[in-house]
Structures are given as structure tokens and as C-alpha cells.
Amino acid sequence: MERIVYEQMAELDQRHWWYRARREVLAALIRRLARPPRDARVLEIGCGTGHNLTMLGEFGRVDALELDEQARGVAEKRLGRSVMSAPLPEIAGVPDAHYDLIGAFDVIEHIDHDAAAIATISSKLKPGGKFVMTVPAHQWMWSAHDVVNHHKRRYSKRQLRRLIDDSPLRLEKVGYLNSLLFPLAVAERMSSKLRGKDNADIALPPAPLNKALERVFAAERHLIGRLPLSAGLSLFAVASAM
Numbered sequence: 001m002e003r004i005v006y007e008q009m010a011e012l013d014q015r016h017w018w019y020r021a022r023r024e025v026l027a028a029l030i031r032r033l034a035r036p037p038r039d040a041r042v043l044e045i046g047c048g049t050g051h052n053l054t055m056l057g058e059f060g061r062v063d064a065l066e067l068d069e070q071a072r073g074v075a076e077k078r079l080g081r082s083v084m085s086a087p088l089p090e091i092a093g094v095p096d097a098h099y100d101l102i103g104a105f106d107v108i109e110h111i112d113h114d115a116a117a118i119a120t121i122s123s124k125l126k127p128g129g130k131f132v133m134t135v136p137a138h139q140w141m142w143s144a145h146d147v148v149n150h151h152k153r154r155y156s157k158r159q160l161r162r163l164i165d166d167s168p169l170r171l172e173k174v175g176y177l178n179s180l181l182f183p184l185a186v187a188e189r190m191s192s193k194l195r196g197k198d199n200a201d202i203a204l205p206p207a208p209l210n211k212a213l214e215r216v217f218a219a220e221r222h223l224i225g226r227l228p229l230s231a232g233l234s235l236f237a238v239a240s241a242m
Helices: 003-012 017-034 053-059 069-079 114-123 144-148 157-165 182-194 207-222
Strands: 040-045 060-065 099-105 125-136 170-177 234-240
Touching (some): 003 069, 017 053, 017 125, 017 207, 053 069, 060 099, 157 234
Parallel strands (some): 040 060, 040 099, 099 125
Antiparallel strands (some): 125 234, 170 234
């Protein structure tokens, strides 16, 4: 990712509606579908500034991995100990068959060889361990945001399902998230392209709007894993190690 993306993440990850709401939705998803054991061994791959680590800590002892040096430094302060640095698909130094839960939240779309990355991740899980991932959805929504984030692709539900089905993991669930705001996001993105203002910046909206958007997105925590959500900005998958 470009340096500006990490800088915006560090500045906004505790205040921006998207980060705050997504943590609530991911926690519900993990609790409802992954169901890790008590005091699980947890790994987040590509933790960025570590904004998910407190949430993941609800499920057990968390290890983390991040390549960017500055973001890793922020994450280490939040975690209170060192964060590993090793690229996918190899993630050298991460122990095999060690984790009950591995998360990769908006990470796999950055990897050239996504199938190899999933195969490696499967080897780091204990038998029966769960892998939870999110990726951006709909290639037709490609924008400057994808470019500045160095995305290789956006996924369809069929592509994500095939990626897991062709891996050593057993697919348990694929679905959409950030669905309630999807019509608004599509309208905004199409309007920006028509006006020639396809902007990659993430800005903090005015406080009332920021709060409203957070409430709408966070409301999906009541639905995720219980009811299938309609098309959304992101896809999730939950899979288990054989």
C-alpha cells in the first residue's frame, strides 16, 4: 500500500465509521461462525496499525504479522509486544499447526499468488482451526482506492468460493458484508467517476454523518452469520483446517 494509506489508517482507525463498525461486525462473525475455543491462539496476518488486535484479544492470545515498518511499530505499541514481519505466501517463521484462529482482513487481494497464500495459511492452523478472511467485492467497482492500496483484484462470490474449494481448507461459509450501505456506495462511486473525481483519500465525515454511517454498518452484527446479506462492498469466507 502507498504510505498515505498507512498514515490515514493510523490517524483514523479509532474514529472513522468504517473501522469502528467493521470491528463489531467481524467480532460477531468470529463469535457466530468461527467459534474459537476458549483462550484460543490467534494470528492476524496483515494487521496494519493493529486496530483489530484488541477485538481479537477477546478470543485469546493474539500474535500479529505486518510488513510495513511504521505500521508495525504502531501495532507493537498496541499489542504490547513484537509483531512478526514476513510476506505471504511463505510467512517464514510462523509456526505450523499452531493457531486456532487466523484472520486476514482485506489482505489476500494484495497477494499475487492468492492460492499459494491460502495453502500456507492452512498449514499454520491446528486441525479444526478456523480461517476468517475478508476481501473487496465486485471487480466492476475498481477505483483509485484499489490502485493506491495496491490491490491485485476484487473478488466475486464464485471466485472466493473457488479459491477456498481448491485449497487444503474446507469452506464453511461465504457471504457479503457492508451490504446495508452498498447502494449508497455504488451511487457515490459512479457519481465520482462521472465527475472525474475518483478520489482515493479516506476522510473523516462530519461527526453526525460519521456516527450515522457507523450505526448502519454496525447493525450488520445482528445479521451476519444468521441471515444471508445481499450484495455488499466486501466478501467474507470462513474455512477450517482438515
